Amino acid sequence: GAVVSQHPSRVICKSGTSVKIECRSLDFQATTMFWYRQFPKKSLMLMATSNEGSKATYEQGVEKDKFLINHASLTLSTLTVTSAHPEDSSFYICSARIPPAYLAGAPRDTQYFGPGTRLTVL
Amino acid sequence: LAKTTQPISMDSYEGQEVNITCSHNNIATNDYITWYQQFPSQGPRFIIQGYKTKVTNEVASLFIPADRKSSTLSLPRVSLSDTAVYYCLVGDKAAGNKLTFGGGTRVLVKP
Secondary structure, three states: OOOEEEEOOEEEEOOOOOEEEEEEEOOOOOOEEEEEEEOOOOOEEEEEEEEOOOOOEEOOOOOOOOEEEEEEEOOEEEEEEOOOOHHHOEEEEEEEEOOOOOOOOOOOOOEEEOOOEEEEEO | OOOOEOOOEEEEEOOOOEEEEEEOOOOOOOOOEEEEEEOOOOOOEEEEEEOOEEEEOOOOEEEEOOOOOEEEEEEOOOOHHHOEEEEEEEOEHHHOOEOOOOOOEEEEEEO
16 A cells, blocks of 8 residues: 655754654655644644645645745655744654555545654754 | 534443544535544554445445435444544545544543
8 A cells, every 4th residue: 555654753853953854655656745743632733735846835824934845756745844942842744645546446535644753842 | 624523532342333423514525535543653544435325444334424414434343452543534625635634533442
């Protein structure tokens, strides 16, 4: 089945530094990827939609200058948390939209999720 | 956006069947209903998807009435490892297929 990976799985950084999180589709090309954030015991919140070769679309309330998204290839999207602060500590999860031609009979409008990245800002 | 409503939590015992109902009154004609499972500190995992009537796979069944304003995920004979949060989502075609997660249902399977 479709596999989406994330790296790193866990990162601890000092306040004020920038952290880059990678999201890869391992066995398919993903023109669209999504980035979510999840706080403890809360649901996933969509942050932005990452489109290959174009600018990301951010959800309302998400600072585009703080959460930089780059989708430079069909298998890689990166999220950079710039000047991270303790309140940015969270679980960041990416997903990739499955192309219709990828799997015969594949579910429609389905996203496959990465394993997540736990960010802790000290 | 088609909003979904699910019970916050459910308790069950090993070997029982668990049924989780989700309401989605504003579902659009072309929207599909998808269920995901999430364990702590992991990304959601796809369980099942359907459009109408009944869908069954090796993991679960999904029942969707004719009006499609709700759906029920059925987990047969649950085990302790089925303890997780289950999310019901409706695809938003107008917004580029982005998914909006509701609160999910926290299922606790007891021995």
